[in-house]
Amino acid sequence: MAEEGGQYYGKNGEPRKYDPSFKGPTHKRSCTDIACCILFVVAIVAYIAVGILAWTQGDPRKVIYPTDSEGQFCGQAGTPLEKKRLLFYFNILKCASPMVLLEFQCPTTQMCVEKCPEKFMTLTNALVSRQDFDYYKAFCKEGVSSTLGIATILKRGLCPAMLTPSKPFTRRCFPALGSRGGVITVANLSKFDDGTGLRDAKDLLDGVTNATVVIEARQVVMKIFEDYTQSWYWILIGLVIAMVLSLLFIVLLRFLAGIMVWVMVALVIIVIGYGIFHCYMEYAHLKGEPGADVTLQDLGFQTDFTVYLQIRQTWLAFMIILAIVEVIIILLLIFLRKRILIAVALIKEASKAIGHVMCSLLYPLFTFLLLALVIAYWAVTAVFLSTSSEPIYKVINETACQHSRKTCDPANYSSSAMKQECPESECHFAFYGGETPYHKYLIGLQFYNVFLFFWCANFVTALGQMTLAGAFASYYWAFDKKKDMPSFPVFSSLGRSLRYHTGTLAFGSLILSIIQIIRVLLEYLDHKLKGAHNKCTRFLLCCLKCCFWCLEKCIKFLNRNAYIMVAIYGKNFCTSARDAFFLLMRNLIRVAVLDKVTDFLLFLGKLLIVGLVGVFAFFFFSGRVKVFADTAPNLHYYWVPILTVVVGSYLIAHGFFSVYAMCVDTLFLCFCEDLERNDGSASKPYYMCPSLRRLLLKSGSRRASVQDEDDTSQSQQGVREEDVILNVHSPAAKRRSLEKRRSLERKRSGYSPK
Numbered sequence: 001m002a003e004e005g006g007q008y009y010g011k012n013g014e015p016r017k018y019d020p021s022f023k024g025p026t027h028k029r030s031c032t033d034i035a036c037c038i039l040f041v042v043a044i045v046a047y048i049a050v051g052i053l054a055w056t057q058g059d060p061r062k063v064i065y066p067t068d069s070e071g072q073f074c075g076q077a078g079t080p081l082e083k084k085r086l087l088f089y090f091n092i093l094k095c096a097s098p099m100v101l102l103e104f105q106c107p108t109t110q111m112c113v114e115k116c117p118e119k120f121m122t123l124t125n126a127l128v129s130r131q132d133f134d135y136y137k138a139f140c141k142e143g144v145s146s147t148l149g150i151a152t153i154l155k156r157g158l159c160p161a162m163l164t165p166s167k168p169f170t171r172r173c174f175p176a177l178g179s180r181g182g183v184i185t186v187a188n189l190s191k192f193d194d195g196t197g198l199r200d201a202k203d204l205l206d207g208v209t210n211a212t213v214v215i216e217a218r219q220v221v222m223k224i225f226e227d228y229t230q231s232w233y234w235i236l237i238g239l240v241i242a243m244v245l246s247l248l249f250i251v252l253l254r255f256l257a258g259i260m261v262w263v264m265v266a267l268v269i270i271v272i273g274y275g276i277f278h279c280y281m282e283y284a285h286l287k288g289e290p291g292a293d294v295t296l297q298d299l300g301f302q303t304d305f306t307v308y309l310q311i312r313q314t315w316l317a318f319m320i321i322l323a324i325v326e327v328i329i330i331l332l333l334i335f336l337r338k339r340i341l342i343a344v345a346l347i348k349e350a351s352k353a354i355g356h357v358m359c360s361l362l363y364p365l366f367t368f369l370l371l372a373l374v375i376a377y378w379a380v381t382a383v384f385l386s387t388s389s390e391p392i393y394k395v396i397n398e399t400a401c402q403h404s405r406k407t408c409d410p411a412n413y414s415s416s417a418m419k420q421e422c423p424e425s426e427c428h429f430a431f432y433g434g435e436t437p438y439h440k441y442l443i444g445l446q447f448y449n450v451f452l453f454f455w456c457a458n459f460v461t462a463l464g465q466m467t468l469a470g471a472f473a474s475y476y477w478a479f480d481k482k483k484d485m486p487s488f489p490v491f492s493s494l495g496r497s498l499r500y501h502t503g504t505l506a507f508g509s510l511i512l513s514i515i516q517i518i519r520v521l522l523e524y525l526d527h528k529l530k531g532a533h534n535k536c537t538r539f540l541l542c543c544l545k546c547c548f549w550c551l552e553k554c555i556k557f558l559n560r561n562a563y564i565m566v567a568i569y570g571k572n573f574c575t576s577a578r579d580a581f582f583l584l585m586r587n588l589i590r591v592a593v594l595d596k597v598t599d600f601l602l603f604l605g606k607l608l609i610v611g612l613v614g615v616f617a618f619f620f621f622s623g624r625v626k627v628f629a630d631t632a633p634n635l636h637y638y639w640v641p642i643l644t645v646v647v648g649s650y651l652i653a654h655g656f657f658s659v660y661a662m663c664v665d666t667l668f669l670c671f672c673e674d675l676e677r678n679d680g681s682a683s684k685p686y687y688m689c690p691s692l693r694r695l696l697l698k699s700g701s702r703r704a705s706v707q708d709e710d711d712t713s714q715s716q717q718g719v720r721e722e723d724v725i726l727n728v729h730s731p732a733a734k735r736r737s738l739e740k741r742r743s744l745e746r747k748r749s750g751y752s753p754k
Helices: 034-057 092-096 099-103 130-139 150-156 202-214 216-255 257-285 305-310 312-335 337-356 363-386 417-421 439-476 489-500 502-528 535-569 573-586 588-621 639-677 690-698 702-727 731-748
Strands: 002-004 007-009 086-089 110-113 166-169 172-175 178-180 183-185 191-193 198-200 390-396 426-433
Touching (some): 034 502, 216 257, 216 588, 216 639, 257 588, 312 337, 337 439, 439 639, 489 502, 489 535, 502 573, 535 573, 573 588, 573 639
Antiparallel strands (some): 002 007
């Protein structure tokens, strides 16, 4: 690396030179990356077309409502089955067949009913009493009559051979099984005749188990959906609390930056410490409790997560994890205490910038609304695409039939050749699938939906970063903060970003989206290869996942700084990314010391808000506090709203604290540019305030020390030249010049006389 005139040239590019016409973000600029802008617009138009196609072909009722053997939806409003919300199985013992798990089809008649059977009854006994038969008819097909006789009714499949006491579970009637002396019973009977012979009651357990496996995912989804319907307003209240806390912290940081940072650090340590104490108390409380010593490995996967909270090992794991996090945070605070002091001062300077651009605090709401729109469009399109398949009907037979489980058409099955060859067979609804007009392209459409979701979400995030970067750059490069700044810096920056740099935003977000979609594909392959015994393949896949994770982090960091350079100079993405990279490499020590320490402090702020809201949500939804016991909703899984509130709180806190993070990053790059452009002399004054310069130069390397010497010599040279000029003037002229210099220094430091 060679030195010429106090400047450095080498592999990290050429530093910026002094430009007297440079006054901050360039106003005269042209459109950048036009080709990518056109590509993005075309992709959005195609995305809208995919959405329209999905909405016209899909039917979300397939997910919401159970479906009977005729393919009708149970409980759908505006249909004859509106009041019949539950699905009843004629003979759930048929679900005990292993073929059910392979074909996801329970080979028995299923029909919609208003309520599940409440007592044990056989068809033979029901035909004896008219009153009993009237009750029995509620679980039979239309057109059944006691005059047909039991043989005809069973042969035609009009009624089940028996009714067993059942309970509704995820809108389906499952037998209420009991236990007596270690023997499975139903209605106090261990054996009964289901019309095909004497069967053990324990066979019902196999049928219920297999039927549950078939619809397990649907059961969990329905439970979660019901929990959301019961707790959505409380979730919104929790998110509003998180937003208020985030805004309060940001406002307090504006006026009490140093105090608030240390308060955040202390509160994070206290909250995590309380979490360790609470886990220990739960662990000690479960000592000696029946079943509490079962290991998580023996317990296996349970959809009801409350089961895990009754195990001592769960609380021990939580306690160990929190203790490790606590130790890591304390050690970082001890070893980085001096750097944290510098980072706190940098946050103070960022607070001044945010004080001049207060509307920047509201911009995350705009980003949040755009992201919510993108997520909603993706989710709705995904649901409609997944429900765009046609209903598939298959042959179900009681006796031997060569057409068993073949696809059939219920409309003309009674007159088909399959019915004639197998008179006792029926054509029943099996599942949704088959060939729709675009079914063979369905996987590709879902892939396109996911890819455009990543692209649009990254575009919205990039737009926010460039907008805030332009606003804070306007603040830094304004010599007089009150006069030289635009009236609405955020709106001005947003207009420039959309008008000139939509293509650049699309380019950067496209690169990031490609990496993210590759990571999704790797996760999909990893899921498919879980049962593979090829360790070499598994190791290679693990390495690829790790590499692309690191690559995604690097691209995010590079994109962020590239958007800052675009906001300032208005160049294309590649040029801005190169300039940002070389600028960071020329100030590598400062990047490592200040940028990451500041990110760590802001992360603690997010962690504090998430911890406070999460603890409140846990005690509220779990009913641990008696004051809220009657107010909290009755839920299947109380962890559903808790996780929703925690994740939502983190996203909200991240949105607000990202303003500070973007401000710090922008001021840091502008500071590095300022050091290269100017030397601190009267002719080339620094735009930074003196306190910020002293602060950041402390964290520099030998490069900063040499730069200080160069700046000092140049400043002294400038002073000597000015003294020569002043000496040849009158004392009045000298006094006026000194007053002018002091005025410039006051403007630069932000001081204004009262």
